[in-house]
Amino acid sequence: MQVSSKGVLDGLVLTANRVVTGVTLWGAATGCVWAADPQPYVTHLESSGQADLDAALKSSSDLLNLQATHAVGPFALAGRVRSEYDRLRSALESYGYYEGTVQISLHRAKEKDAVVVDGTSPALSDWLNGVPAGEKVTADITVKKGPLYHLGSVTVVDPKTNAPVSLTEAQQTAFGLKTGQDAVAQAVLGSGGSLLDVWREEGHALAQVDKPRAYLKPQTHTLDIVYPASAGPVLNIGVIDVDGLKRVHESFVRRRMTVQEGQLYQPSKIEAARQDLSSLGVFSNVAVKDGSTKPVNGTMPLDFTFKExxxxxxxxEAGYSTDLGARVGATWTHYNILGNAERLKLTALITGLGGSAQQGLGYDVYADFMKPDFYSRNQNLSARVEALRQLFWSYRQTAFLVNAGITxxxxxxxxxxxxxxxEQEKIEQFNVSRDYTIISAPLGATFDNTGVGNPIEPALHGVRASINATPSVSLGNKGSGTSFFAILNASASTYFDLAHLGLSKPGRSIIALRGMIGSIQGASTYDIPPDQRMYAGGSATVRGYRWQGxxxxxxxxxxxxxxTSLDAGTIEYRQRLFKSFGMAGFVDAGQVGSSSMPFTGTLRVGAGGGVRYYTPIGPVRVDIAVPLNRAYRGDKWDLYIGLGETF
Structure with a gap:
């Protein structure tokens, strides 16, 4: 007979005779007793000797998975037992065992007599009704795999003509099914999806792959596969329709799109275009679908739908460290101020609340503007206007800054x-005030293959690196002369998952390394404005030492x-605990020298650890660090609280 398989084999038509097994019931009724409702029971599933199959059997077994969470009465339990056969046989078939058998034995600990009945017999319910209240039933499940089936003939046919379809080498490789391989359902069913994907990626927008037909041959223990599939014509992208835009300009969206009319229809590039538009931050949803069920003048139209x-x-915004103190403030952001995804962010912060490196309260007020696709795709314009006051022990600064750049x-x-x-600033240092006007032209490059788009989200692998050069001139003002100098710096960090060594689960145990180096060329220390010099200490370089310590x-x-020179390095171990908590331990080392050559000066080392609480937007970090060879007797320990990892 022909029967339709269940579960992972849904859609395969099988020709086979099934072996019907019974239920062995241990114990006979001994008189009138009150039956348990619900009826407690425990399930023992015997291993098949194949780990992956055992996992599938356990996952498929309702008797096993529902025994503790979905208690039922005797009648419902009998139904659960009877339906267990199909579930377990489906699991066996999914791994190529089409002649496997399942036996379920139910018994009470106090009874020894055995009665064998068919799995669908009403005697099963009667026996369960005879189990006294408060007594558990044990269900022993034994599975015999039988012979492993392999694939026999594998044919792809046109669903309309039933004629064989010829596949190219690339298509056959994607399809993957070959005569002689194990008849595993996942491979059989997955091959159709792989063939469909490669066809569509080659431009066959209307390719169709139906559910396969499978024919059992018990005499040879093989499974013949027939896949109805049709590639259809190769199409280009047709008219692109845009719907749902209200305040975002359609002209901007069309310029931004990475797919265009007349381009070969390729789902991967269409999906990449959808994700790119989503990344602009002005849409809560971007969807794309084929605009027709048949070719339109040799093309396939696309419909993009947007929800702004x-x-x-x-x-x-808030943060705290014992050296810089607390900083608190508010931000206001407009994500589409001119209709082309331009972003304007206004921020006002109060800084220096109680920090050991601070002499008093300061402020930091700024406006950031970002315009995407400035004169060219993948080219963004950013600008900032900022007013700040910082009262460090090293110097007291009041400044107004303007900068603009292209990334x-x-x-x-x-x-x-x-x-x-x-930058126009006034700096007081050691009771001497000087005014500076600084003009600079920063240049830089960054590399990031960590795959983390959100800067707050911790990186688990990969490398981040940057290199920067900032030619600058400090114009002569009151109390200061004119000087020319160039600030050069580079930094890199990398992340290694201990799962690669088999020591933990992926993403749970990470070793993070960071290094940085810097040099100022062209001027001596005292010819450079104090805020342009190099400092270390604090969360950005060497923890345990105060800011600029x-x-x-x-x-x-x-x-x-x-x-005029700096070098620093960090090694940090990050361990995730449970679902939402983690911990970290670290050692930082660094030095600042009066020469323009790095690796001069006195090396300072700090060490510490902390805890993490992982939120949907990133980890909340609390670290404590101590200096190991402090220079100033006031440096004893520092506390850092922030959002995201330090690097």
Whole structure:
């Protein structure tokens, strides 16, 4: 007879005779008793000797999976037992065992007599009704695999003509089915999807792959497969329809699209275009589908549908460390201010609340503007106007800054940036005030293959690196002369998952390494404005030392001079615990020198650890660090609280 298989083999038509097995019932009725309702029971599933098959059997067994969470009465339990056969046989068939048998034995611990009945017999319910209340029933399941079936003939046919379909080498490789391989359902059913994917990627927009037919041959223990499939014509992308735009300009969306009319129809590139539009941050949903069920002048139209996100948001910003103190403030963001996904963000912060490196309260107020696709795709314009006041022990600064720059994506991992910046500031250091006007032209490049788009989300693998050069001129103002200098720095971090060594589960145990190096060329320390010099100490370089606490100091005081070279490194171990918690341990080391050559000065080392609480937007970090060879007696320990990892 022909029967339709269940579960993972749904859709295969099988020709076979099934072996019907019975239920062995241990124990006879001994009189009138009150039956249990619900009837407690425990299930023992004997191993088949094949780990992956055992996992499938356990997953398929309702007797096993529902015994603790879905208690039922005797009648319903009898139904669960009877339906167990089909579930377990489906699991056997999914691994190529089409002659496997299943035996279920039910018994009570106090009874020894055995009665054998068919699995569908009413005697099963009667026996369960005779089990006294409070007594558990044990269900022993034994599975015999039988012979392993292999694939016999494998044929792809046209569903209309039933004529064989010829596949190219690439299509056959994607299809993957070959005579003689194990008749595993996942491979059989998955091959159709793989063939459909490769056809569509070759431009066959209307390719069709139906569910396969399978024919059992018990005499040879083989399974013949017939796949109805049709490639259809090769099509290009036709008219692209855009719907749902309200405040985002359609012209911008069409310029942004990475697929165009007349291009070969390829689902991977269409999906990449959809994801790229989603990444703009102005849409809550972007969907794309074929615009027709048949070719239109040799093309396939596409329908893009957009749902715009809220244009504005208000947020709060906060952080704390014992050296820089607390910083609190608010942000307001408009995500589409001119209709082309331009973003304007306004931020106002109060800084220096109680920090050991601070002499008092400061502020940081700025406006950020970003325009995507500035004169070219993958080229963004960013600009900032900022006013700030910082009252460090090293210097007291009041400044107004303006900068603008262009960031260009040159491939999947590399970005380059260049721009101009101007700063007018007044700096008081050691009771001497000087005014500076600084003009600079920063240049840089970054590399990132960690695959993490959100900067707050921890990286688990890959490398991040950057290199920057900032030619600058400090124009002569009151109390200061004119100087020319160039700030050069580079940094890199990498992340290694211990799962690669078999020591943990993926993403649970990470070793993170960071290194940085910097040099200022063209001027000596005192010819450079204090805020342009190099400093170390704090969460960005060497934890355990206060902000700007590493490098040349005035004696053993908290007054930092700064330097013209820097190098620092970190090794950090991150361990995730449970679902939402984690911990970290780290060692930082760094030095700042008065020479323009790095690796000079006094090396300072800090160490510490912390805890993490993982939220949907990133981990909340709490770290404590201590200096191992402190220079200033006030440096004893530091506490850092923030969102996201330090690097």
């Amino acid at each position: 996100a809220k244009r504005r948001s208000v947020g709060a 260009r994506k040159i491939d999947k991992h590399w970005n380059v940036n260049f721009g101009l910046a101007a 590493v490098g040349p100091q005035y004696g053993r005081t908290r007054y930092a001079i700064g330097g």
